[in-house]
Amino acid sequence: MPAGPDDRHERRTGPAEAGGAQVERPQWQASDVEPGTVVVVTGGAQGIGAEVSRHLAAAGAAVVTADVARAGWTTDGLDVTHVHADVSDEASWAQLVGAALDRHGRIDALINNAAIYQGLGSKRPFTDITVAEWDRVMAVNTRGVWLGMRAVHPVMKRQGRGRMVNIASSTVHMGVPYFAHYTASKGAVIALTRSVAREVGRDGITVNAIAPGLVETEATRDMNDDDYLAASAGRRAVPRRMEPSDLCPAVSFLCSRGSGFITGQTLIVDGGLAFS
Numbered sequence: 001m002p003a004g005p006d007d008r009h010e011r012r013t014g015p016a017e018a019g020g021a022q023v024e025r026p027q028w029q030a031s032d033v034e035p036g037t038v039v040v041v042t043g044g045a046q047g048i049g050a051e052v053s054r055h056l057a058a059a060g061a062a063v064v065t066a067d068v069a070r071a072g073w074t075t076d077g078l079d080v081t082h083v084h085a086d087v088s089d090e091a092s093w094a095q096l097v098g099a100a101l102d103r104h105g106r107i108d109a110l111i112n113n114a115a116i117y118q119g120l121g122s123k124r125p126f127t128d129i130t131v132a133e134w135d136r137v138m139a140v141n142t143r144g145v146w147l148g149m150r151a152v153h154p155v156m157k158r159q160g161r162g163r164m165v166n167i168a169s170s171t172v173h174m175g176v177p178y179f180a181h182y183t184a185s186k187g188a189v190i191a192l193t194r195s196v197a198r199e200v201g202r203d204g205i206t207v208n209a210i211a212p213g214l215v216e217t218e219a220t221r222d223m224n225d226d227d228y229l230a231a232s233a234g235r236r237a238v239p240r241r242m243e244p245s246d247l248c249p250a251v252s253f254l255c256s257r258g259s260g261f262i263t264g265q266t267l268i269v270d271g272g273l274a275f276s
């Protein structure tokens with residue numbers, strides 16, 4: 001099996017300090033994804049997934065993006081491979097994992113980011129949501145996350161390590177109204193994260209969720225007018241608009257070796273609007 005991300009930083013120690021103690025000298029910041037880490041990012045064609053993929057690849061990761069849509073960005077020499085995949089489909093996951101292994105021989109991290117959001121149209125009472133819509137949202141946003149973890153688990157278990165990061169939403173904590181199928185699907189992602197974390201910890205695998213606040217992407221600008229976006233920004237402890245890049249450090253950290261003792265958690269990244 002090809003070598004994984006370089007782990008020299010875990011062994012390397014520096015010269016004795018004045019007090020005589022050996023002090024660890026990390027080769028990279030423990031909070032960054034290590035160069036050579038192989039990461040699969042679903043929903044990487046646009047929005048948050050595209051920004052996260054670019055960020056991880058710029059840090060030296062080898063990224064495989066998976067999306068039903070064509071990627072709307074160019075890789076600019078970064079190690080990024082775009083693969084067509086539908087996360088709600090079991091067979092699609094087998095192909096995606098196969099493609100990532102053919103190219104890189106391993107999968108160190110999975111970012112379950114794909115979700116239906118943009119296509120949901122305007123928010124509406126839960127009584128007006130159709131069964132077909134409910135099922136579609138659950139199939140992509142919840143089943144897709146479960147299928148993804150299920151598909152990469154054997155690979156990570158064989159490797160003896162892995163990182164799974166599921167993108168949830170702070171709508172769960174905020175109790176956002178008129179969006180019942182979406183918030184329910186993301187609540188389930190948080191529950192799944194906890195449950196699977198307990199099952200796979202002994203395999204060297206961590207599973208965490210990130211719950212973003214309202215991020216300004218094409219999708220959110222489509223669904224919310226500017227007054228709503230501005231008002232939302234103003235209510236934050238850090239009162240500014242949120243961009244996809246605000247999520248990158250959290251994702252990078254949860255993919256890194258340094259996060260190995262954190263699992264089953266949901267990190268809200270929203271500038272301090274919702275508190276867990």
Ligand SMILES: NC(=O)c1ccc[n+]([C@@H]2O[C@H](COP(=O)([O-])OP(=O)(O)OC[C@H]3O[C@@H](n4cnc5c(N)ncnc54)[C@H](O)[C@@H]3O)[C@@H](O)[C@H]2O)c1
Nearest residue numbers: 043045047048067068069086087113114115169214215219
């Ligand atoms: N933008 C926000 O304000 C916000 C807030 C909280 C959480 N989130 C979550 O962050 C993630 C990314 O959101 P975004 O704003 O970038 O959304 P987006 O709509 O811009 O991107 C989602 C991507 O997922 C892809 N996708 C949809 N269905 C798919 C499927 N079946 N298989 C594979 N790919 C599929 C889409 O083609 C798209 O490229 C989502 O999980 C979303 O729920 C977003």
